[in-house]
Amino acid sequence: MTSSEGSPPSSKSPDLALVEQTPEERERIWRLNGESWSGPLSPDQYVGREKHLSRQLLTKNGGVNYWILTDTTKLPNERPIFSSCESYKKRALVKRPDRDVMDSISYSIGSVFCDPKYRGRGYARRMMGELGKKLDHWNQLGGQETSFTVLYSDIGKIFYTKTGWEPFESSHITLPPNQEFNLNPMTDFELLYASDLELLCQTDERKLRKAMSTREPESDTVVVALIPDLATISWLHAREEYVGLETRGRAPKVKGALVHSDGGRFWCIWSHFFSKTAEEGNVLSILRIVAEDEGGEVLAVTDGNSAAMPATNTDPANVSGLKKLLQAAQSEAAKLAMNEVQIWNPSHCVLAAATIINPHIHVIQRDQDSIASLRWHGSKSKPDTISWIANEKYSWC
Ligand SMILES: CC(C)(COP(=O)(O)OP(=O)(O)OC[C@H]1O[C@@H](n2cnc3c(N)ncnc32)[C@H](O)[C@@H]1OP(=O)(O)O)[C@@H](O)C(=O)NCCC(=O)NCCS
Incomplete structure (x- = not known):
C-alpha cells in the first residue's frame, strides 16, 4: 500500500x-x-x-x-x-x-x-x-x-x-496408474472422446432427474444436484487442454471410458489436472461416474453421495463393471504419466470395485482442501436437511 x-x-x-x-x-x-x-x-x-x-x-x-x-x-x-x-x-x-x-x-x-x-x-x-x-x-x-x-x-x-x-461430504479414494491389466480395449471398454460426451451427458441428466423424482421422499429433506451437463464438463476439459498444450505440447484427447458388462452400461468422464511439482502430483480426476442396468434404468449406486446410499447396493455385476471402468482410468493415468486416479465421494459400489483392485484402499476425508460447501438461498426457511447428490468432481471449479 x-x-x-x-x-x-x-x-x-x-x-x-x-x-x-x-x-x-x-x-x-x-x-x-x-x-x-x-x-x-x-x-x-x-x-x-x-x-x-x-x-x-x-x-x-x-x-x-x-x-x-x-x-x-x-x-x-x-x-x-x-x-x-x-x-x-x-x-x-x-x-x-x-x-x-x-x-x-x-x-x-x-x-x-x-x-x-x-x-x-x-x-x-x-x-x-x-x-x-x-x-x-x-x-x-x-x-x-x-x-x-x-x-x-x-x-x-x-x-x-x-x-x-x-x-458437505468431501472424501476421495485414489488408485495408482497401472497398465498391466488384462483388459482388451476392443471388447472390455471403449475410450470416450469429446464428440461422445454430449449424448452421454444428456442421458446422465435424464437419469439424474428420474433418480431424483423416484427417490423415496424423506420429510424435511431437500435433494439438490448440479446437472453434469456438457457445458460444465467441457469447461473442465478446456482447462486441461490449455494446460496440457502449454506445458506438454499436447492436449489430452481421451475424456473417459465406457464399459458394457453383464450388469449393464457404466461410464466415467475424467479430466487431467497437471501440477507444478512432482510432489503435488498430476491427477487424473474422475468427474462423474454413471451406471445403468440392462434395461437402461439408472442404478442408484453411483450418485456420488455414499452417505445417502444403502450399503447393500453392491451387486456383483455392477461391481465388476465398475472395476473395469476404474482399471481403464488407471491405464489412462499410466499412459499420460499421471501420479494417481482420484475419485471423489465414491458410492459403496464404486468403493467395492476399488477394494477389489486394492484391498487396502481407504477413504480420505478432506478437512482442508476442496471442501464441498453449499449455501441455501431460498427465501423460505432453510430445510432441515439438504442432500447434495451427484456431489462429484464435475461440480468443482
Ligand atoms: C483466504 C483469503 C481470501 C482471506 O482473505 P482476508 O480478507 O484476509 O480474510 P478476512 O480478513 O475477511 O477473514 C479473515 C478470517 O479468515 C480466516 N482465514 C484467512 N485466511 C485463512 C486461511 N488461509 N485458512 C484458514 N482461515 C483463514 C482468518 O483466520 C479470519 O478468521 P477470523 O475472523 O475468525 O479470525 C486470503 O487469505 C487469500 O486470498 N488467500 C490466498 C487465496 C486463497 O487461499 N483463497 C481461498 C480459496 S478457497
Whole structure:
C-alpha cells in the first residue's frame, strides 16, 4: 500500500460494495492471484488460460461474473480492489418433499482472493456476505430465486461456514496408474472422446432427474444436484487442454471410458489436472461416474453421495463393471504419466470395485482442501436437511 492510498477503510464501511470487475481490473487480479493458482503455468500462460476459460460454452454470454469488493466512491480501474471472486452460472435440480423435481439456476463460486496487502481486515468475509445476497436473485429468469450455490474451500471449514456456505461430504479414494491389466480395449471398454460426451451427458441428466423424482421422499429433506451437463464438463476439459498444450505440447484427447458388462452400461468422464511439482502430483480426476442396468434404468449406486446410499447396493455385476471402468482410468493415468486416479465421494459400489483392485484402499476425508460447501438461498426457511447428490468432481471449479 502506498502512502498516497491512505489507510484502507473498515470492512464495514458503507462505501464498500460488491461490483463487477472491468476487463483491466480482471487482468490485474489474474496477475496477482496467479501466484496462488497458476500451477505449472507462467503468469502470461495463466492469464491466457483464464481468458480461454471465459470463452467456453459455460462462460460465454454471461455465464461467468467476476466480482470485486471495492470503494464505490472511486472510479473504475482506479479504485482499490479489496477482495475478488468469480461466480459460474450452472443448471441445477431441486427436489422438495411432495413436489416434482424443479429446474433451478445455481452458481459455483471460485477464485476467492484478497491481495496480501489487504489481508486480515475482514474484506473477504464482507465480500462473501455481499455475494450471498447478490446471488439470491442474480441473473435469474423473471427474478426467480437462486436455490443454492456451491464452492470448494481450500482453507478448511470455518471461514466459509461463517459466511453461510456449509461443508458437505468431501472424501476421495485414489488408485495408482497401472497398465498391466488384462483388459482388451476392443471388447472390455471403449475410450470416450469429446464428440461422445454430449449424448452421454444428456442421458446422465435424464437419469439424474428420474433418480431424483423416484427417490423415496424423506420429510424435511431437500435433494439438490448440479446437472453434469456438457457445458460444465467441457469447461473442465478446456482447462486441461490449455494446460496440457502449454506445458506438454499436447492436449489430452481421451475424456473417459465406457464399459458394457453383464450388469449393464457404466461410464466415467475424467479430466487431467497437471501440477507444478512432482510432489503435488498430476491427477487424473474422475468427474462423474454413471451406471445403468440392462434395461437402461439408472442404478442408484453411483450418485456420488455414499452417505445417502444403502450399503447393500453392491451387486456383483455392477461391481465388476465398475472395476473395469476404474482399471481403464488407471491405464489412462499410466499412459499420460499421471501420479494417481482420484475419485471423489465414491458410492459403496464404486468403493467395492476399488477394494477389489486394492484391498487396502481407504477413504480420505478432506478437512482442508476442496471442501464441498453449499449455501441455501431460498427465501423460505432453510430445510432441515439438504442432500447434495451427484456431489462429484464435475461440480468443482
Ligand atoms: C483466504 C483469503 C481470501 C482471506 O482473505 P482476508 O480478507 O484476509 O480474510 P478476512 O480478513 O475477511 O477473514 C479473515 C478470517 O479468515 C480466516 N482465514 C484467512 N485466511 C485463512 C486461511 N488461509 N485458512 C484458514 N482461515 C483463514 C482468518 O483466520 C479470519 O478468521 P477470523 O475472523 O475468525 O479470525 C486470503 O487469505 C487469500 O486470498 N488467500 C490466498 C487465496 C486463497 O487461499 N483463497 C481461498 C480459496 S478457497
